[in-house]
Amino acid sequence: MQRSFAAVGILLSGAGLFWLSLYSWSPFTLTATDAWNGLVHQGRVGGNMAYIVAQLRVPRAVCAALVGACLGLAGALMQGITRNRLASPSLFGVTAGAALGLALFSTGLVAPPFAGGALLMTCLGGALAWFTVFSLGGAWSPTTAQGRLVLAGVAVAALCAALTRLTVILVEAQAQSVLNWLAGSLANVGAAQVQLLWPCTLIGGLWALWCAPRLNLINLGEDAARSLGVGIASLRLQVFVASLLLVGASVCAVGPIGFVGLIAPNILRQFLGNDYRWLIPLSATLGAVIVLGADLLSRAVAFPVETPAGVVTALIGAPFFLFLARRAL
Amino acid sequence: MIRPRLRLWLLLGLLLLATLVSLSAGTLWLTPQTVFERLLAHDVLDFEVWNHRLPRSLIAILAGAAFGLAGAIVQGVIRNPLASPEILGVTQGAGLALTVAIISWPHLPITWLPLVACLGGAGGALLLALYNTGVSFSGVRFALSGVAIAVTLSSVTEFLILSHPLDINTALLALTGSLWSRNWHHVAMVLPFLVLIPVGLCLTKPLNLIALGDEAAHSLGTALSRTRWSAMACAVLLTSLGVGVIGPIGFIGLVAPHMARRLVGGHHQYLLPAAMLIGALLLVLADTLGRTLIAPSEIPAGVLTAVIGAPYFLWLLARFRG
Numbered sequence: 001m002q003r004s005f006a007a008v009g010i011l012l013s014g015a016g017l018f019w020l021s022l023y024s025w026s027p028f029t030l031t032a033t034d035a036w037n038g039l040v041h042q043g044r045v046g047g048n049m050a051y052i053v054a055q056l057r058v059p060r061a062v063c064a065a066l067v068g069a070c071l072g073l074a075g076a077l078m079q080g081i082t083r084n085r086l087a088s089p090s091l092f093g094v095t096a097g098a099a100l101g102l103a104l105f106s107t108g109l110v111a112p113p114f115a116g117g118a119l120l121m122t123c124l125g126g127a128l129a130w131f132t133v134f135s136l137g138g139a140w141s142p143t144t145a146q147g148r149l150v151l152a153g154v155a156v157a158a159l160c161a162a163l164t165r166l167t168v169i170l171v172e173a174q175a176q177s178v179l180n181w182l183a184g185s186l187a188n189v190g191a192a193q194v195q196l197l198w199p200c201t202l203i204g205g206l207w208a209l210w211c212a213p214r215l216n217l218i219n220l221g222e223d224a225a226r227s228l229g230v231g232i233a234s235l236r237l238q239v240f241v242a243s244l245l246l247v248g249a250s251v252c253a254v255g256p257i258g259f260v261g262l263i264a265p266n267i268l269r270q271f272l273g274n275d276y277r278w279l280i281p282l283s284a285t286l287g288a289v290i291v292l293g294a295d296l297l298s299r300a301v302a303f304p305v306e307t308p309a310g311v312v313t314a315l316i317g318a319p320f321f322l323f324l325a326r327r328a329l
Numbered sequence: 330m331i332r333p334r335l336r337l338w339l340l341l342g343l344l345l346l347a348t349l350v351s352l353s354a355g356t357l358w359l360t361p362q363t364v365f366e367r368l369l370a371h372d373v374l375d376f377e378v379w380n381h382r383l384p385r386s387l388i389a390i391l392a393g394a395a396f397g398l399a400g401a402i403v404q405g406v407i408r409n410p411l412a413s414p415e416i417l418g419v420t421q422g423a424g425l426a427l428t429v430a431i432i433s434w435p436h437l438p439i440t441w442l443p444l445v446a447c448l449g450g451a452g453g454a455l456l457l458a459l460y461n462t463g464v465s466f467s468g469v470r471f472a473l474s475g476v477a478i479a480v481t482l483s484s485v486t487e488f489l490i491l492s493h494p495l496d497i498n499t500a501l502l503a504l505t506g507s508l509w510s511r512n513w514h515h516v517a518m519v520l521p522f523l524v525l526i527p528v529g530l531c532l533t534k535p536l537n538l539i540a541l542g543d544e545a546a547h548s549l550g551t552a553l554s555r556t557r558w559s560a561m562a563c564a565v566l567l568t569s570l571g572v573g574v575i576g577p578i579g580f581i582g583l584v585a586p587h588m589a590r591r592l593v594g595g596h597h598q599y600l601l602p603a604a605m606l607i608g609a610l611l612l613v614l615a616d617t618l619g620r621t622l623i624a625p626s627e628i629p630a631g632v633l634t635a636v637i638g639a640p641y642f643l644w645l646l647a648r649f650r651g
Contacts, residue, residue, distance in 0.1 A: 132643070136643045136644075136646060136647040137646070137647075138647070147469040147470055147472070147473035148469050148646065150473055150476070151411070151469060151472055151473060151476060151646055152643060152646055152647075154476050154480070155639045155642045155643050155646065156639070156643065158579065158580075158635055158639045159635065159636065159639035159640060159643075161635070162631075162632045162633075162635035162636050162639065163636065165629075165632050166628060166632050166636065169623075169626070169628055169629075169632070170623060183487065183491055301492050302492040302493070302494075305492070305494055307488070307491050307492040308491055311484070311487050311488045311491050311492070312488070314484035314487065314488070315484050315485065315488045317484075318477075318480045318481035318484040318485075319481055321477050321480060321481070322460070322477045322478065322480075322481050325473055325474055325477040326460065326474070326477075
């Protein structure tokens with residue numbers, strides 16, 4: 001019962017934020033009517049303002065929702081497989097690694113010359129970061145302190161951020177652009193990013209749902225899960241690939257947006273317990289709500305200048321991390 | 330014990346050599362002989378060496394030494410090999426304070442920045458102390474809490490910088506962690522180090538006693554909590570002053586003491602000077618490399634120290650059991 005209430009509440013707030021983000025805090029004066037015309041008639045009715053909504057605002061809002069869903073799913077998957085509540089793409093350095101891959105691609109230093117090259121590079125960067133964190137942090141040893149992985153992740157993230165800065169400096173030598181690179185902004189997304197995001201979100205989401213029952217068993221302890229017939233190694237590999245795809249696609253579309261994967265599953269755990277069959281789909285929804293809200297805030301705080309949405313999520317997420325770290329100790 | 334002392338002299342020699350290289354290297358390469366001639370003649374031609382490279386090298390030496398010393402003191406007091414000023418939130422606290430000051434009072438004279446940074450650094454350290462009341466200072470837990478504080482503070486900094494794009498340039502100049510465009514005015518700002526560094530070196534004996542364990546140190550007559558507080562205050566001041574002048578440069582305070590320990594062992598009478606020398610050496614090298622690798626543009630020294638320091642931290646973490 002509580003679960004259904006939570007689900008309905010999150011969906012409603014998501015829909016509300018989506019609607020609001022279509023017309024509020026825009027440098028043009030947009031009204032709800034323009035938003036309606038842009039959304040329903042795709043800008044064919046209602047003149048220039050409706051056209052702006054259809055061409056810029058709708059893709060942006062859809063993108064925000066999809067990115068949030070990707071990150072929420074990835075966070076839930078990573079927390080499930082490591083049984084570590086601090087696990088998340090940003091704290092394990094995966095986001096930073098993916099951003100490094102994107103920087104290498106966009107500056108043309110390492111750019112595979114085929115379609116999807118950017119996605120490949122972000123996934124590779126994320127995979128490398130994840131692999132480093134897990135092998136040096138002792139991820140699979142039964143005695144590992146939870147914090148060790150996070151420390152390794154933060155160090156890898158610092159390394160990747162420095163390398164990203166280096167890459168961008170080598171090519172552009174402008175500090176301002178480096179900051180915007182590393183911050184994750186939804187200001188320039190369009191239909192192309194939506195085209196990239198929705199298949200990845202769909203595949204990753206379905207895959208995550210398929211893994212959910214086995215993550216519940218892992219939660220009982222790995223020995224118990226093994227004796228109940230879960231192939232641990234295969235599950236780890238699947239979770240690894242699925243979350244890389246999700247994080248890689250989101251970074252590829254909008255840059256690194258941190259802490260969503262940490263916040264969403266942990267809030268839901270308060271209401272839903274540890275049942276991943278509910279946690280996973282609702283993490284995706286709550287992640288979408290968070291990124292939509294962060295995007296709205298990012299336009300509102302210094303209107304009409306846009307602050308990158310990734311900075312807003314970090315501002316909310318870092319104190320949350322502080323709170324969780326205190327509890328995990 | 331002749332060997333640690335000999336190694337200290339060797340380190341000093343290396344530092345002098347590195348400084349000489351950093352005076353000669355840059356977009357315009359000079360021979361060491363020319364450098365000397367120009368420094369002595371002090372005429373029109375010496376603009377580059379006298380007004381750009383010499384102050385930069387002096388600041389790099391002093392700030393690097395301060396970071397190294399602060400790291401050694403922190404590790405000595407907390408007895409945690411993962412501790413360092415940037416993991417205690419000091420570096421980020423100082424960075425946040427600088428950002429707030431630059432954004433709220435754009436006309437603040439730069440000589441005030443070190444003071445602001447010291448307040449911020451102390452604030453960061455106090456925040457960590459409050460957060461950890463009643464928890465032991467050792468192990469991964471402590472390092473994790475420090476990282477959480479550091480991440481929080483730096484997220485606020487980043488938010489402030491990016492939501493005030495118009496005032497951003499001064500803030501960025503102060504916060505990139507680079508020695509670019511530092512001159513004799515900035516050298517005047519790091520002069521307090523000449524007092525603080527000897528004060529830090531005076532902590533040799535209490536740090537040696539603390540290394541024996543709390544009970545032994547107590548029974549040998551150390552006022553434990555007073556020593557801890559004053560040592561930490563010294564480390565905070567050393568780090569924040571450095572951050573106030575050249576911006577947050579990470580990982581030197583972590584790496585230098587470890588390298589020093591491998592070179593001269595754990596006695597603080599050798600460890601502290603060695604950490605200072607290594608810190609200075611690292612920063613001078615990072616600065617020199619940063620301005621020669623892709624001359625005429627520059628890689629900020631903080632980027633290079635992170636590229637070297639983060640893998641070192643990972644390696645430490647992989648070996649650390651506790």
